Amino acid sequence: MLLDGAFVTMKLAAVATVLGFVIGTFCAVGRNSSYRWLSALCTGYVEIIRNTPFLVQIFLVFFGLSSIGLTLSAFSVAIIALTINVGAYTGEIMRAGFNTVHAGQWEAAECLALSRAQVYWHVVLRPAVERVYPSLTSQFILLMLASSITSQISVSELTGNANYIQGISFRPMETFVTIGVMYFGLALLMRFVFWLIALVIFPRRRRLGTSI
Structure with missing residues (x-):
């Protein structure tokens, strides 16, 4: 039962991590x-949460969902709440x-006549993620722990x-x-997975041997 529970915990963390990153x-x-x-x-959403x-x-x-007649499984509700958080x-x-x-x-990108969306995608997003990647990793591990x-x-x-067992x-x-x-082991596993992801998406860090 504990192994089954650990699998559900990791599913919650994985889905909420992806959706939460997109929303964030x-x-x-x-x-x-x-x-x-x-x-x-956006400011109001961040401050309230x-x-x-x-x-x-x-x-x-x-x-709240049940009060408006929307019945979802506990797992689905957990995904929604974790993602919002x-x-x-x-x-x-x-x-x-x-x-x-x-x-x-930013100015160089605008001189190339890139749209706002193109600037964020090609110029801003990847360097920004690389710089805050350790913080993102820690936050997503905290998310996994908060799933309890x-x-x-x-x-x-x-x-x-x-x-139930106790x-x-x-x-x-x-x-x-x-x-x-088990939670400690799951946290180490997630950190290792994020380290592997960083090796793939940040080749500069891989060449320099920079820790994640």
Whole structure:
């Protein structure tokens, strides 16, 4: 059961990481937008999510969707809540990365008549991600650890299964020490996977032997 729970935990983390990165990137672009309404909308989203507990957020999604008649599985609700949460934090990290790109690069891209979207895609995005990659890695590992809170809505992930096991075995100490070790192993596994990804998408770091 613990291995099954660990597999569910990693699925939650993987899906929410990808979706959260996409949402966070668009949010960072929106906060730097010249359209005030878009910048205000993205700023409001980031501030609300970063200043409220994740447990409250997941309950709001869980009970909020059901109150409007939309019934989803606990796993789907967990994905939505995790994505909304990590998207806000990723947005701030990515915005910091965008701000590290020198103004001269923006001006050079504009001189080449590139559109705003082309500037972000070809000139800004990759260098920005490379500079904040360690922070992104840490944030996504924290996301995996935070997925334990989804056990509160009956998701059968690692902590949820551990609660069931200790409830029928009356061995809470052994159970939670075991999943503590398992979470540590999952964190190391994720860090290794992100290191491998960095070797592929950042060839300059690979040539220089820069740590991730």
